């Protein structure tokens with residue numbers, strides 16, 4: 001279980017997160033949506049311990065990670081797989097080495113076993129046999145899939161996806177979400193995903209949280225998001241120009 005309680009985070013005078021309470025049960029899939037710069041990526045980084053909150057708690061299975069030392073945080077991060085928004089792959093490494101990275105870092109596996117798992121993971125994301133390619137040779141959709149392979153290869157208990165389909169066409173977007181779903185159903189991992197593709201995200205997650213002006217403005221079943229009574233949520237989800245949503 002991941003739990004955020006009264007979490008606050010500011011940068012200078014800008015209070016990005018202003019009292020976040022959020023619970024993600026083990027094995028659940030939570031989607032986070034919200035306007036640009038509403039703090040979605042910051043929230044994910046707090047969960048990974050890449051940022052520390054100014055106040056509040058970030059609990060993973062009952063341990064408050066905000067109180068952990070750098071060493072303790074490294075142990076926490078080893079349980080988490082993440083796919084970040086912009087700097088997804090290491091440009092200077094082959095696809096195979098990129099995907100192998102979490103296993104190699106963890107240690108304890110022979111090289112041929114790592115190679116076997118990398119090849120299986122690449123097959124699972126539809127990229128069999130691409131080990132020797134460099135990231136620059138791949139399309140955007142292929143890079144995202146390599147990033148997904150890397151985020152999930154070590155079977156982390158928690159997987160965090162920040163805009164896994166940004167810049168992809170709608171068909172590739174659906175394929176990526178099918179892949180994320182199949183993977184989560186196999187591993188039972190706890191997933192938090194941020195996406196601007198609200199519709200596609202909602203077909204993947206169970207619950208969705210809407211982040212707005214530093215708070216979780218709405219949280220509910222992904223299926224019924226479009227029926228949310230809150231006019232701000234409705235405007236955001238429908239993309240209406242007129243309404244109470246402040247830019």
Ligand SMILES: Nc1ncnc2c1ncn2[C@@H]1O[C@H](COP(=O)(O)OP(=O)(O)O)[C@@H](O)[C@H]1O
Nearest residue numbers: 011014016034035036037038039040041042043
């Ligand atoms: N390391 C940082 N230093 C200063 N400001 C930051 C930092 N990270 C994020 N911010 C600011 O916090 C706000 C939320 O950012 P972010 O979480 O990336 O938004 P988004 O919801 O689009 O993912 C933005 O105004 C951004 O400029």
Ligand SMILES: [Mg+2]
Nearest residue numbers: 040041085162
């Ligand atoms: Mg972001």
